[in-house]
Amino acid sequence: MKRLFTTLMLLVAMLQAFAQTTSVTGSVQSGSDKTALPGANVVLTRTANAAKTVTATDGEGNFRFERVAQGQYTLEINYIGFQNFSRTFQVAGAPVNLGPLMLQDGATAIQEVQIIGRAPLGEQKGDTSQFNAKAFKTAPDASAEDLVTKMPGVTVQDGKIQAQGEDVQQVMIDGKRYTGEDVNSAVRNLSADMVESVQVFDGQSDRAAFSGFDDGNRLKTLNFVTKKEKQHGYVGKASAGYGTDERYMLGATVNYFNGSQRITATGLTNNINMFDFSIGETPGGGMRGRRGWGGESPNGIINTNTFGLNYNDMWGKKMEVSGNYNYSNRDVINNQYRFRDFVNSDTTYTENSLNQKITDSHRFNFRLQYNINENNRLLIRPNVTIQRNESLVGRNASTIANGDELTNSINSDNVDNASLNLGNTILYSHRFGDSGRILTTEIETRYTNTAGETYQRENTTNFLDEERNVDRNQFIELDRANFSWSGNLDYSQRLAEKSRLQLEYNISNRDNDSDKRTYDYVEGEGYSEFNSPLSNTFQNNYVAQRFGPSYQYKNEKSSFQLNARYQYATLRGESEFPELYSLKRDFNNVLPSAEYEYKFSKSTNLRINYRTTTNEPSVDQLQDVLDISNPLRPSIGNPSLGQEYQNRLFMRFRKFNAETNQVFFMGIFGTMTQDYITNSIYTRDVPFELPESYTYRPGARFSRPVNLDGYWSVRSFFNYGQPVNFISSNFNVNGSVGYSRTPGMINEEINYANNTNFRVGLNLSSNISEKVDFNVSTSGSYELVENTLNTTQNNNYYNHSSNLRLNATIWKGLVYRTELNHQFNSGLSEGVDQAYLLWNMSLGKKVFKNQQGEISLSVNDLLKQNVSIERNIAADYVEDVQSTVLQRYFMLTFTYNLRKFISGAAPEMNQNRGGNWGGRPGGH
Structure with a gap:
C-alpha cells in the first residue's frame, strides 16, 4: 500500500510538472x-x-x-x-x-579582423558551410561562378558545378529559389561583388521541410546572401561580336533587384556553341560559355536562339512566388566516329555518323508558397514543356572480325516529333496549434504525350552471303501517352521535447499507352504495307502503395531518424500486336531507411544516411518489339522485366577551422542493386522468336533487357583546402577512388565489368587583388577495366587535364584574358586523338565612364587542336567516341555593362529555405 501511495504521488508530481511547462x-x-x-x-x-x-x-x-x-x-x-x-x-x-x-551589425568587428590579417573564410554551422565572400578576391566583372569556384570544395567537373563532391542541383538568392532548369545560368547571372556570403548545404525536399521528417531526397544547394546595399537596383551586360568564318554572337542579360523582388531577363543568338549568356561571360565567348543543359560541354557546331525570364517576389508578407520561362531554338550538326571493342568476341564495331538536330522548346515553371497563418501552409508548383524535334541521322557502320569485314550498313533516320509535358504538385501542411501534431498532404500529377513520324532507310551488304543483302525503306508512326499521379499523407506527433513520430501513407499510379506502327514502302503505292512484326501497341499500369512509421530524435550534439516502409506494387500490361500478350506482376518490398548525424563541435560533424528504393522498368524496356533503327545493334524489349531494388549508403565528414581557414571534408557513396536492369547480348542464335521477315546481319549484336543481381558501386572523395599566404592564394587538393561492378549477359553467360577509378587533383586560385585573377588546376584520372568473361579485353585508361585561367588588368583599362586546357589521354583506341591543347585568349580595352564598356579582340582555339573524346564502358564493350567540335576563329566584340544601385533603400530580405515546423529549416 505504501509503494502504491508513493507511486501515485510521483505520478501526480510528474503530471503537475508537465502541466506547468x-x-x-x-x-x-x-x-x-x-x-x-x-x-x-x-x-x-x-x-x-x-x-x-x-x-x-x-x-x-x-x-x-x-x-x-x-x-x-x-x-x-x-x-x-x-x-x-x-x-x-x-x-x-x-x-x-x-x-x-x-x-546589431557586426561589420565593424569584421573590419578590425581584416586590418590584423586575412578575412576569415567563413564557418561551419552543422551541415551548412558558410563562406565569407570578402575573403575571395575576384575581377571587377566576375560572376558568382568565378567567386564560388575559389571556395574550398567547389569545382567544375565535366562542365557541371560540384560542391563537396556532388552536383549542385539548386541555387538560391537570399533564401529564394532560382526557378529554372540550368544551375549554371543561375550562378553566372549574379555579379560577384553583390555577394556577402555563400552557403553550401543539402536542401531537403519541400515535403520534408513542411513535415519536419527527412524523406532522403536531398539537393546540393548554393545560397547566395547578397549585400544589403546591392539589394535595390539593376546589373546587366550586353555583347555583340562578329568574327571569321561568319561566326557571330549577340547576347544580353539584365538582373533587377528591389528588395524581395528579383527579375532576370536573358537573350542570346549565336553560332559559337554558347547555350546561355550571363553576367560573367567573357567577351567573344570562351570555354566557360559553352555549356549545355545540365552543364555538359556540347559537341558539334551549334546555332542557338534563346530567351529566358526568371521572376522571384513576395506577394504581401505571406506569399512567396517564383517563375521561369525559357524559349530555345537549337540547330546542331555533329559528325562522330565510334569504335567499340566487344567483350568475349573477336568482333569490333566502327561507325561514322552525321547527326543534325533542330529543337524548338518552351519551358515554364512556377512556384507559389502561401504561409496562410502560423498553422497552415500551401505550396503549388505547376510546370509546362512543349517541344518539337527534327533530326536526321546518317550512319556508315561496319562489323569486323579478325581483320575481315563481315557487314557494312548505310542507314538513316529522319525523325519529326512533338511532345507535351504537363505537371503540377500541391502540398498542404497543417499544424495543430501547440500540440506538436502536424498533418502534411501532397498530390502530384503529370501528363506527357509524344507523337511523331520517322522515315528509315537501310542498305546493308552481307560479305558472307550476298543473297542476304538488305534494302529497307520504312515509315513509322509513334503515339505515346503517359499519365501518372501520386498522393501522400504524413501525420507526425511530438513524443517529447526532442523526439517525434510520423506515420506515412503513399499511393501512386503510372499509366502508359504506346502505339508504334511500321509501314513498308511499295513501289507506286507509297508506304502502304503494314508491317506487323515491327509494330506494337502496349499498355501498362504500375500501382504502388507504401506505408509505415518514422521515428526522429534530436539533441544539441546528435540526431537520428529511422524509417520503415512496406510497399505493395502491381505491374499490369497488355499488347495487341505483333501478338496478344498480357502481363501481371506483383511486388512486395520492405523499404527501410535511416540517418544519423553527430556534431563533434560547431565546425565538425559526421553524417551517415542509408536509403532503399525501387525502380520499375520503362515502356521501352517492356515493349516486345524489334527495333532496327541501327541494323547492326538491334534491340527488343522484355515484358517479363521486374523492378529494381536499390540500397544506398552515404557517409560524410566535415571540419572547418575558422582560425586557420583550413577546410577538410570526405565522403563515401555506396550503391547495391538487386534485379538490376541490364542488357543481355546475343551474337548468334537468340532464345526468342524473331520476325520471319528479319534478315540476319553478320556481326550484329542483339540487345534485350534482363534483371540480374550483382550490381554495386562505391565512390569515396576528399578535399583539403587552406590559404597560401606568401602568394595570397587558396590551395586545394582533392581526390577520389571509385569502383563499380556491372553485370551483363553475353550469349547466356554472365559477365561482370569491373571498373576501378583513381583521381587526384590540385587547384590554386588567386586572392591577390581585383586586377590579377587566376586559377590553375591539374588532375589525373586512372581507370582500370576488367571483364570476367574475357580478360584479354581488359583495358587501362589514363586521362590528365590541366587548366589555366587568367584575367589581368595590364594598364589603364587594358585587360588580358587567357584560358588554356590541356588534355592527355593514354589507352584509347587507335585513330582517336590522344592529346590536345585548347587555348583561348582576348585583349580588351575598357571605355566610357566608370569603364562600363569594352572593346575586345578574341581568338578561340588558337592552336586549332580542339577535339572531343569520350570513353564509354558497358557490361559487354568499351568504346571511344570522337565528335565534331568548334575550332579556331577570331572575333571582335563590344560589351557594355549595366550597373546601378539605390543606396539607403530598406531591404526586404527573406532567406526562407522552406523552414519547417517539425525540425530545422531546409538543410540546417
Missing part, C-alpha cells in the same frame, strides 16, 4: 533596418542544470520553444555579420513572448 517565442531582426533574419541560430539554456535547447528562426525570423519548464533561462542568438545577442529571463506559468530581438 509553457512556450517561449520571439523574433530576430536587424537592428539597423528591422528586417527579419531567417536561419539565425537560437540557443535556450536553463540556469539550474545548463540544459540547452537549439532551434533556428523561420523565414519570417520567428522562433518558438515548446514545453519549457519554470525557472531562469539565458537566450543566445548567433547570426553571421551581426554581433552575438544574449538575454536572461524568468519563466513562470504563462507563455513568454520576448518580442522582436534586435541584432
Whole structure:
C-alpha cells in the first residue's frame, strides 16, 4: 500500500510538472533596418542544470520553444555579420513572448579582423558551410561562378558545378529559389561583388521541410546572401561580336533587384556553341560559355536562339512566388566516329555518323508558397514543356572480325516529333496549434504525350552471303501517352521535447499507352504495307502503395531518424500486336531507411544516411518489339522485366577551422542493386522468336533487357583546402577512388565489368587583388577495366587535364584574358586523338565612364587542336567516341555593362529555405 501511495504521488508530481511547462517565442531582426533574419541560430539554456535547447528562426525570423519548464533561462542568438545577442529571463506559468530581438551589425568587428590579417573564410554551422565572400578576391566583372569556384570544395567537373563532391542541383538568392532548369545560368547571372556570403548545404525536399521528417531526397544547394546595399537596383551586360568564318554572337542579360523582388531577363543568338549568356561571360565567348543543359560541354557546331525570364517576389508578407520561362531554338550538326571493342568476341564495331538536330522548346515553371497563418501552409508548383524535334541521322557502320569485314550498313533516320509535358504538385501542411501534431498532404500529377513520324532507310551488304543483302525503306508512326499521379499523407506527433513520430501513407499510379506502327514502302503505292512484326501497341499500369512509421530524435550534439516502409506494387500490361500478350506482376518490398548525424563541435560533424528504393522498368524496356533503327545493334524489349531494388549508403565528414581557414571534408557513396536492369547480348542464335521477315546481319549484336543481381558501386572523395599566404592564394587538393561492378549477359553467360577509378587533383586560385585573377588546376584520372568473361579485353585508361585561367588588368583599362586546357589521354583506341591543347585568349580595352564598356579582340582555339573524346564502358564493350567540335576563329566584340544601385533603400530580405515546423529549416 505504501509503494502504491508513493507511486501515485510521483505520478501526480510528474503530471503537475508537465502541466506547468509553457512556450517561449520571439523574433530576430536587424537592428539597423528591422528586417527579419531567417536561419539565425537560437540557443535556450536553463540556469539550474545548463540544459540547452537549439532551434533556428523561420523565414519570417520567428522562433518558438515548446514545453519549457519554470525557472531562469539565458537566450543566445548567433547570426553571421551581426554581433552575438544574449538575454536572461524568468519563466513562470504563462507563455513568454520576448518580442522582436534586435541584432546589431557586426561589420565593424569584421573590419578590425581584416586590418590584423586575412578575412576569415567563413564557418561551419552543422551541415551548412558558410563562406565569407570578402575573403575571395575576384575581377571587377566576375560572376558568382568565378567567386564560388575559389571556395574550398567547389569545382567544375565535366562542365557541371560540384560542391563537396556532388552536383549542385539548386541555387538560391537570399533564401529564394532560382526557378529554372540550368544551375549554371543561375550562378553566372549574379555579379560577384553583390555577394556577402555563400552557403553550401543539402536542401531537403519541400515535403520534408513542411513535415519536419527527412524523406532522403536531398539537393546540393548554393545560397547566395547578397549585400544589403546591392539589394535595390539593376546589373546587366550586353555583347555583340562578329568574327571569321561568319561566326557571330549577340547576347544580353539584365538582373533587377528591389528588395524581395528579383527579375532576370536573358537573350542570346549565336553560332559559337554558347547555350546561355550571363553576367560573367567573357567577351567573344570562351570555354566557360559553352555549356549545355545540365552543364555538359556540347559537341558539334551549334546555332542557338534563346530567351529566358526568371521572376522571384513576395506577394504581401505571406506569399512567396517564383517563375521561369525559357524559349530555345537549337540547330546542331555533329559528325562522330565510334569504335567499340566487344567483350568475349573477336568482333569490333566502327561507325561514322552525321547527326543534325533542330529543337524548338518552351519551358515554364512556377512556384507559389502561401504561409496562410502560423498553422497552415500551401505550396503549388505547376510546370509546362512543349517541344518539337527534327533530326536526321546518317550512319556508315561496319562489323569486323579478325581483320575481315563481315557487314557494312548505310542507314538513316529522319525523325519529326512533338511532345507535351504537363505537371503540377500541391502540398498542404497543417499544424495543430501547440500540440506538436502536424498533418502534411501532397498530390502530384503529370501528363506527357509524344507523337511523331520517322522515315528509315537501310542498305546493308552481307560479305558472307550476298543473297542476304538488305534494302529497307520504312515509315513509322509513334503515339505515346503517359499519365501518372501520386498522393501522400504524413501525420507526425511530438513524443517529447526532442523526439517525434510520423506515420506515412503513399499511393501512386503510372499509366502508359504506346502505339508504334511500321509501314513498308511499295513501289507506286507509297508506304502502304503494314508491317506487323515491327509494330506494337502496349499498355501498362504500375500501382504502388507504401506505408509505415518514422521515428526522429534530436539533441544539441546528435540526431537520428529511422524509417520503415512496406510497399505493395502491381505491374499490369497488355499488347495487341505483333501478338496478344498480357502481363501481371506483383511486388512486395520492405523499404527501410535511416540517418544519423553527430556534431563533434560547431565546425565538425559526421553524417551517415542509408536509403532503399525501387525502380520499375520503362515502356521501352517492356515493349516486345524489334527495333532496327541501327541494323547492326538491334534491340527488343522484355515484358517479363521486374523492378529494381536499390540500397544506398552515404557517409560524410566535415571540419572547418575558422582560425586557420583550413577546410577538410570526405565522403563515401555506396550503391547495391538487386534485379538490376541490364542488357543481355546475343551474337548468334537468340532464345526468342524473331520476325520471319528479319534478315540476319553478320556481326550484329542483339540487345534485350534482363534483371540480374550483382550490381554495386562505391565512390569515396576528399578535399583539403587552406590559404597560401606568401602568394595570397587558396590551395586545394582533392581526390577520389571509385569502383563499380556491372553485370551483363553475353550469349547466356554472365559477365561482370569491373571498373576501378583513381583521381587526384590540385587547384590554386588567386586572392591577390581585383586586377590579377587566376586559377590553375591539374588532375589525373586512372581507370582500370576488367571483364570476367574475357580478360584479354581488359583495358587501362589514363586521362590528365590541366587548366589555366587568367584575367589581368595590364594598364589603364587594358585587360588580358587567357584560358588554356590541356588534355592527355593514354589507352584509347587507335585513330582517336590522344592529346590536345585548347587555348583561348582576348585583349580588351575598357571605355566610357566608370569603364562600363569594352572593346575586345578574341581568338578561340588558337592552336586549332580542339577535339572531343569520350570513353564509354558497358557490361559487354568499351568504346571511344570522337565528335565534331568548334575550332579556331577570331572575333571582335563590344560589351557594355549595366550597373546601378539605390543606396539607403530598406531591404526586404527573406532567406526562407522552406523552414519547417517539425525540425530545422531546409538543410540546417
